[in-house]
Amino acid sequence: xxxxYSLGVSLALVAVISAAASPGKGAKKGISSLFKxxxxxxxxxxxxxxxxxxxxxxxxxxxxxxxxxxxLTELLTTPTAVWLSTKADVQRNRKSRIAxxxxxxxxxxxxxxxxxxxxxxxxxxxxxxxxxxxFCCSPNKNGTCNFLDGSTMCEDGLRRYQNEYIxxxxxxxxxxxxxxxxxxxxxxxxxxxxVTNLENPKCGNKATNSSYMNGIKFAVNSLSEACPHCPxxxxxxxGGWLGWEDSSVGFVKLLKKLxxxxxxxxxxxxxxxxxxxxxxxPEVGFCLDGANPDHECCKIDSxxxxxxxxxxxxxxxxxxxxxxxxxxxxxxxxxxxxxDTSRNGAGDxxxxxxVWCNVRSAALGEPFTTETANKTVFDAYLYIKPPGESDGCxxxxxxxxxCPRFDSVCASxxxxxxxxxxxxxxxxxDWFDYMIKGIATN
Ligand SMILES: *[C@@H]1O[C@H](CO)[C@@H](O)[C@H](O)[C@H]1NC(C)=O
Ligand SMILES: *[C@@H]1O[C@H](CO)[C@@H](O)[C@H](O)[C@H]1NC(C)=O
Ligand SMILES: *[C@@H]1O[C@H](CO)[C@@H](O)[C@H](O)[C@H]1NC(C)=O
Ligand SMILES: *[C@@H]1O[C@H](CO)[C@@H](O)[C@H](O)[C@H]1NC(C)=O
Ligand SMILES: *[C@@H]1O[C@H](CO)[C@@H](O)[C@H](O)[C@H]1NC(C)=O
Numbered sequence: 001x002x003x004x005y006s007l008g009v010s011l012a013l014v015a016v017i018s019a020a021a022s023p024g025k026g027a028k029k030g031i032s033s034l035f036k037x038x039x040x041x042x043x044x045x046x047x048x049x050x051x052x053x054x055x056x057x058x059x060x061x062x063x064x065x066x067x068x069x070x071x072l073t074e075l076l077t078t079p080t081a082v083w084l085s086t087k088a089d090v091q092r093n094r095k096s097r098i099a100x101x102x103x104x105x106x107x108x109x110x111x112x113x114x115x116x117x118x119x120x121x122x123x124x125x126x127x128x129x130x131x132x133x134x135f136c137c138s139p140n141k142n143g144t145c146n147f148l149d150g151s152t153m154c155e156d157g158l159r160r161y162q163n164e165y166i167x168x169x170x171x172x173x174x175x176x177x178x179x180x181x182x183x184x185x186x187x188x189x190x191x192x193x194x195v196t197n198l199e200n201p202k203c204g205n206k207a208t209n210s211s212y213m214n215g216i217k218f219a220v221n222s223l224s225e226a227c228p229h230c231p232x233x234x235x236x237x238x239g240g241w242l243g244w245e246d247s248s249v250g251f252v253k254l255l256k257k258l259x260x261x262x263x264x265x266x267x268x269x270x271x272x273x274x275x276x277x278x279x280x281x282p283e284v285g286f287c288l289d290g291a292n293p294d295h296e297c298c299k300i301d302s303x304x305x306x307x308x309x310x311x312x313x314x315x316x317x318x319x320x321x322x323x324x325x326x327x328x329x330x331x332x333x334x335x336x337x338x339x340d341t342s343r344n345g346a347g348d349x350x351x352x353x354x355v356w357c358n359v360r361s362a363a364l365g366e367p368f369t370t371e372t373a374n375k376t377v378f379d380a381y382l383y384i385k386p387p388g389e390s391d392g393c394x395x396x397x398x399x400x401x402x403c404p405r406f407d408s409v410c411a412s413x414x415x416x417x418x419x420x421x422x423x424x425x426x427x428x429x430d431w432f433d434y435m436i437k438g439i440a441t442n
Contacts, residue, residue: 030178035229040370042380045181047079047368048105048112053386056431064437071440079368080386081115081185085429086134090169098172105180113181115382118219119188120165122157122211123147126203127193129407131428135160137207150205161215170226177227184223184232185268185384187216192237195250217258224263231265233338236322238275240303240353243312248325256329266335270315271384274343274359276300278314280373284321285311303353315339316373323377337377340384341365343439357391357410358417358425358435363442388436394424403427
């Protein structure tokens, strides 16, 4: 069994390597010299347009109205990130998510920048239900995680994360690092959960804490070693989550404890969320206490964060604010940011700004660009969450039957699927045809 398995693996490996071995000139020297510290890594090459995403979008075009079709057609050529959220996504076969993406990218004349989302910590998504982990610190008999068992340091879960997820991922990284530019967004929501959700016993216990702290440390250190020139961005949520001073400071404290800062190019913000971009203020905290109400940077605040004394009232201002906290705590470090703009195009039209699931009023934001509001701070805007993929299922699945990972936020009035006449939402990550048609035309 073991022998057969390893034989299968090495055959798949040969197949992948030979498929990747036809990349045009310059491959022998490799691309690492193109990525200098002072160079914005997203300006070196174009951004990857994902054929898997294209196929999903295309599947919605046939049944689209004329108005929807125009918007959907644009999505066929829009770069998106590639989520690696299961061990199957990094498996050494030609069909895994990462194998397909990197092989496709290696066939471009000058292979494009592929943004990969590393998202599979044990006890993942401790504060919600919709993306709960496939690895557990303490598994129930039916395979779900017993988040409330905080009796271990999550040794077993972390071992699986390293051996069944990160290490297979590293093999792909080593194989393609000289050919395909890669950038990584590390573990959305995880560290932010340890900042603000500790009172939730599923997040605040020893096991989940150890999983996130040790898992992120391992992921960052090993990715950085496997590909020193690949930029790493740690997820830093958004202003409505970590924008308050004590939360930003709490985040920076955890960051320092991890001792990984120098390996990070910076942070990814607004991943899978909807906060509006806004306009950068002349200084951090410029609008607080009712100051400068007529300045354009203070006028955009659709979630009412300023009156709650939050200087991160829009995406851009949150980044500038977090940057100042990080820089005052860590000497000589200047973080760079990438922003998920996939669904923040309409300003923030949610009735309840805490809703993160399949928001009906969402609209496409600015597609991939390196022409950002401040090029020394923001490397790129990119659709990190591919628009059209579900954030989580409604209580009843589209095909009937109870959704095993139902989160009550996905039943909010703001979420597609909650209104009479709307189709039910599929599980997180699955294609949601009805929702993309709405997003595309909003
Ligand atoms: C798009 O979908 C149509 C059917 O609706 C199919 O004929 C066509 O081959 C698809 N194109 C791509 C690029 O997948
Ligand atoms: C989480 O782990 C860190 C060490 O990595 C420790 O300093 C901290 O106290 C832990 N927090 C909780 C809530 O267990
Ligand atoms: C992302 O940006 C949009 C609009 O700018 C905003 O509505 C959303 O809350 C943000 N998402 C996150 C995770 O911050
Ligand atoms: C961009 O931000 C940096 C760092 O805060 C600042 O020094 C610089 O003046 C800004 N550039 C522009 C064009 O506003
Ligand atoms: C799995 O088992 C746990 C604990 O016995 C239970 O609470 C949970 O509802 C079960 N989940 C599913 C999807 O069966």
